[in-house]
Amino acid sequence: MCRDCYRLGPAELAYQSAVANIDGALRGSEIIPRRQRHQVEHYLDHGEPRIRAHAAEVIARDAAARRAFAVMLQEEEQAMLATMGADGEAPPSTTPPLEHEPYGPGWTDFEDEDIPF
DSSP: OOHHHHHHOHHHHHHHHHHHHHHHHHTTSSSOOGGGHHHHHHGGGOSOHHHHHHHHHHHHHHHHHHHHHHHHHHHHHHHHHHHSOTTSOOOOOOOOOOSSOTTOTTTTOOOGGGSOO
16 A cells, blocks of 8 residues: 555545446446446445445436437437438449459459369
8 A cells, every 4th residue: 555545544545445446347438337337336325425426426427328329329320211212222322433443453253163262
């Protein structure tokens, strides 16, 4: 234990350890992975009010991020459906054809028997 941590006292060390455990469950994201959710929810019953508050804040941010992600997916789906034709098929590609073959001339002229594997 370093000198700074030694001077903090046991209550502050327990708080910092719990915060590190909660934040570690996020794995650098705002969304709590399914397997880590129970670990974070466990801290909602902790005796220290600051730890409970931090856990509640993390869970609230998780819920907000999940709602935003669901809205984004719904908007993308609506945009995709709007571009599709009446038969459910995607419209023809508007990408212009290649001016040259990317792997040289005749690279697509292989028969199945010509492939050495």
